[in-house]
Amino acid sequence: MQSITADLPVLTITALVPLTGALLLWVLPPLRARARAVGLLFSVAALAAGVWALTLFDLDAGGTVQLAQTRAWIPSLGVSWALGVNGLGLAMVLLTVFLTPLVLLASWGEVAAERQGLFTILVLVLESLVVILFSARDVFVFYVCFEAMLVPVYFLIGRFGGPDRRRAALKFLLYSLAGGLVMLVGVVALFVYGPGGETNYLIDSLAAGLSASTGASRWIFVSFLVAFAIKAPMVPVHTWLPDTAEQATPGTSVLLIGVLDKIGTYGMIALVLPLFPQVTTWAAPVVIVLALVGIVYGGLAAIGQDNLYRLIAYTSISHFGFMVLGIFIGNEVAATGAMVYMVAHGLSIAGLFLVTGFMARRTGTVAIRELGGLARVMPLVAGTFLVSGLASIALPGLSGFVPEWMVLTGTFSESVVVGLIALAGVVIAAVYLLLPYQRVFTGAPAPERVGSPDLDGRERLVLVPVIAAMLVLGLAPAVLTGVLDPVGAQVAEVSGAAPAADSPEPAPAPTVTEGNPQ
Template sequence: MDTPQAAAVPWLTVLILVPLVAAVILAFTKSLHRQAKSYGLVVSVLVLAGTIAAFASEFDMSAGGTVQLAETYSWIPSIGVSIAWGANGMSAAMIGLSVLLVPLVILTADSDRFLRPHEEENGRRDAGYVAWVLALESVMIAIFAAQDVFLFYVLFEAMLLPVYFLIGRYGGPKRQAAALKFLLYSLAGGLIMLVGVVAVYVSGPGGPEGFLIANLAGSVTGSDTALMLMFLSFFIAFAVKAPMFPVHTWLPDATEEAPAGTSALLVGVLDKVGTYGMIALCLPLFPQAVEQASTVIMVLALISILWGGFMAIASKDLMRLVAYTSVSHFGFMVMGIFSGSETAMTGAILYMVAHGVGTAALFLIVGYLAKRGGSQVITDYGGWQRVTPVLAGAFLISGLATLSLPGLSGFVAEFMVLAGTYSVSKVIAGIAVLGVLLAAVYILLPYQRVFTGPRPALQVADLSVAEKTVAGVLIAAMLALGFLPGPIIDLVEPVAQQSVAIVADSVSAAPALIEGNLT
């Protein structure tokens, strides 16, 4: 791996601290509670502007495979733990997605039927929601910038707290059960990962910076069985987060009960920590185990693609439907990551961004619909295109992006994953194409049931200016990724090249190592 390039200005530390400090100030300053939404919007826009400034001024987009904006501070040197930040092309893309979605979520927070104005004194409820969203933004930036395995683990666990409260306090009637299920699944995955974190340090080079990813890559030693067990401890945690079949069942319950904005951030960004971790940690730390397990994982990914598709078709609740579509899409990402194809790997990383935009839009738009109709159940609607044409159009475009229509965000990414996988396994790629056909059913059929038909006997307003702004920004992003994916591909392709090369080199080196030991 290339040597990280130090930052002249501690940009990443600033971007992490600003929303976190702002969240604390909002939570404990009563005079700000009535202006919580405006306050959160200003802070999140400043973070977005700061992110653009940081990457425009000091990040070399042509060197996406190199960790840049690097900062390293000693934390617990006795056990090799550092506070280390940095970003390569994949990190930059995910941080950019995070800071784009947060202000959009805050802008239309009151468009959620679970977040309508409440009588709670001094707007404390609204302030709490915005504060947790800002805290979550801080954690999202931090986890995608973390360059220390122990720090990554701490953040992996820390992100559970804001999500738990965003679901359990601000969600629907069964919010507490959904939040608890999310927490238990995530904690179980995290505990399994902790065993691997300890084992990695013991098996690595050690020293005061022994947990740095750059120092651990290629340096974790042990028997094949030990390395496989370490790999599985990380992979299982990431599979729960991704989410993959069969450890995905927490997601539909969480999104059905969570506010739409929370679901947009959870599935659009936070669940990408699973696929991000597979690339950023599993591949460089355990390349031989990745090669040995790749076929089994690709089969599991294929099951996720089909299972998610069929369950989406069977879903009666729109939020559950979008959740299951994501199970299917994460299957495509995981398949691309473990295919061993550079094209598929690049497509998988691009897919992470494209899916984040399209699925966030779907969750938010379903939230706008549910606020007006008071329900998320498909059969409670019909003919709504006649009364809310802009909302219907936004849903359709977002849905078409989800089913990878050419010209929208999902097409190039899904094509690259399938094309790259085909070069490795024609059978797996061929079966995976069925997921594309299922997508047409689970998007177009609900659209037909909800928006077409006779005009309903009701009067509801179409999208507000704020809601149109959010939908417009996300649709513009879908079109940009559909027609001009080149800049993102150029940014993340070096990461894919490095990742595939690490696994390939480990496989080619293994016979030579065995031969050397025998002689």
């Protein structure tokens, strides 16, 4: 894998823009009276920086790490400030900077004005950390930001959520800290078994010079996989997600499930596979079984939910099962589909959580049994929920169809049995969406719902870009699949390789190319 260096640190700039906005709000209290405008300004500026990065990126070389910047940070530990993105990293950075201003705009109605300052600071800090995570080419930098992002998320849940928010925030924190602690063991082990020198923790250096034995490599692999499985979330370490989604604000859930949880699947692709190729093939059967359990269990659990937030959370567990399946099944089409799925799910989950939040402000509840007939009084709410839900269950023409089709097609190419089990998740998905839609939106509305207002101008401004993105990705998927195909080939080459009987050999050293993409 080649690396192309940028003349300007565009990724660092993209990360610093929202952090600058957060620091200004923190050190200048008078600005907090205008926190909404300040936060929106800096988040839009971060979006502009992300678009700038897109213009500098060579889309025809999506498998190459581009816009790379490497500077010595802690030479004695082999730590470098190293950022760079391939097609997948860039897609996830763009998803992050796209959704953040929409979350801030949506929060104008869900967070009190006097508390908007802290909310905006936390969201901007979180955005900065996530951009670094999706760009990090140094394992130590990745780990530091992986742990640091728990702080803003914890306070976003614990300070701005529902009545049981503190318990949900604590559960999220304990699960995440446990995963981070396990990962720390692996990070320390990489220092011991790495090639040494000032660039010891660079992913490329580790992939080329890791000297761990088969047994040690497996334990290090497990330490990273456990942390990423919790973040993803995979069954059986998923139980924090429904509780968190039920108590967090819809905007927080969009960032948490639509963006942050993708760090789990991204970490599997960007760290686990290149560092432990032979161990990946050794562990793939177990991971695939867990992915299938997640697909079926998440869908069935969603059917049994009465709370819409919990229902959406359980559907996400099923969707993450598809992503993990695509990563580990060892097929290029499925691997590309899994990465497209990461973006598509971020869009559909944003639509579902945001429109459900807008509906909850009008009705005062998200309990399905207490709702009904809302399509007659809130047709835009009903229509947006339906479109987002249909995108989530892969209706042709919307964002979820192509990635789910690619994952299933690639899976059937490798195993008919695994494909049939995964296909059951598609059938279950139709039930967990259409049944609650029928109960919430069809029929005659309750007398107290008559006259309830539909989406206002600001809420439409939030949802229109999300719906438009779903349509673009559904009708013109090549804008993303073309960039991710080379990355999918790299993933499939690792996960589909035959497991080695002896000690895993290090991956070949990458070729580093200086200069800008042409």
